[in-house]
Structures are given as C-alpha cells and as structure tokens.
Amino acid sequence: MIEYQMVLICLAAVIAETIDSGLGMMYGTILSPLLIMCGYSPSDVIPAILFSQAIGGLIATLGHHRHGNADFRFMSDDFKIGAAIYLLGVVAVFMGAGLAMRIPKEWLQLYIGILVSIMGLIVICRHNFHFSWKKVMAIGFLSAFNKSLSGGGYGPLVSSGLIIAGTKGKNSIATCDFAEAPICVTAFFVWAWMKNKYPDLNMLWALTIGSMVGGWIGPWGLSRIKTDGIVTTLVGWLALGVGITCAFGIVKP
DSSP: OHHHHHHHHHHHHHHHHHHHHHHSOOHHHHHHHHHHHTTOOHHHHHHHHHHHHHHHHHHHHHHHHHTTSOOOSTTSHHHHHHHHHHHHHHHHHHHHHHHHTTSOHHHHHHHHHHHHHHHHHHHHHOOOOOOOHHHHHHHHHHHHHHHHHHSOSHHHHHHHHHHHTTOOHHHHHHHHHHHHHHHHHHHHHHHHHHHTOOOOHHHHHHHHHHHHHHHHHHHHHHHTOOOHHHHHHHHHHHHHHHHHHHHTTSSOO
C-alpha cells in the first residue's frame, strides 16, 4: 500500500512540477491540499514540498537555459536578477518562518490569496512595464517571505511580479525557478530547525523524483510557445485564478 501511494505521489509531483516549471507556479498549490487530504500532516508536507521543489527548480533552471527561455551565464541580466531575488529572500525566509508560528493559517491564506490576485490583475491589465531594480528587490523579499510563511505563494508572486518589474514572460518564469531552488533549500532547513522535525522520507523521495522529471518537461514546453505575449497573459490569468481560489480557502497557494 505504501509503495502504491508513493508511486501516485511521484506522478502527482511530475504533473505539478511540469506546470510549475512551465508557467512559474502551481507546485505547492496542487500538492499541498492533495497530500493533506491523503492524511499527511502539514508539518510533513511543507518541508517535503520545499525540498523537492528545490531539486526540481535546479533541474528546471538548467532546462530553461538549455532551451533558451533565459540566459543564466554568470553575470548575465537573468543571473543578476535571480541572484538579487535569492539574496533578499534569505532574510525574508527567517522572518517568515518565525511569524508562521504566530499567525492563524486562515489569515495567511487570505492575505496571500488577495496579494496574488492583485498581481495577476495588474499583469492582465497592463503589458508595457518598465524595468526597475526596486521592483525586483521588493518582489524577491515579499515572495520568499510568503514562501516561508505557508510553503506556497512564491511562484505566482515572482512570475507575475517580475513581469510587472519589466522582464519578459519566459524570462520571469525561468528566473523564478533559478531563484526558487536555493530559497526552498534555505526554507527547508529553517523550517526543520524551528520544528525540530524532518518529513517522512518515503514521501520526500517520491516528491523529489517526480519534481526532477517535471523539471525537465516544463522548460521544454515553455520553449515551444513562440509569442511572449501569450506567456504573459497565461501567467496573469493563472495567478489570478490561484489567488482567488486561495483567498476563498479552496486551495493553498
């Protein structure tokens, strides 16, 4: 029975990471409620998602660079944006993990849902954004803060936020994966340290293997979309959908 459950979890992770690495969000949104409904505790689910998404994000980063969705050569524009988001996010991870112990989960979910919805609406309504490092830094801090609060909310905020900050759709999705991998590793160890508990190893490896497979598929699928405007529109509508369903408590971000 355990082996059967792990196969299903692995397949779910493949699907979730394929969508996440292809459109910049949905990994935690799909897997968090699914695993909790299967009887796993949130204290097992959140760190397992963080760790597996870190590995999947690393694979996806290599795939995005290989397929030309972004350029992650050292000191390229995409590299510098991703590095800035990560460095600011490290501080936010520690702050968010501490607050997560004190704030009711319902409030966190409502807050993240409203924020993601607003970001999605902005992306949908406007398509001519001017690049700003201030916007990039704000997105990096806020998204990692939310990630450590609930285990989710990172992808929708970074993908839509970087578009608002002036980057192209494909670059924003790829840079999200680039920055998310080390952020998730940091958040995983901070969470484990503060909870003094590590997730179930069977679930952890099932998720990790699935995310690695999905991390290869998603960037290839994104590279098949020729028009960046289509990518931007998809990110905006997906962020709006995630935000609304999260705010009403239907899914976790």
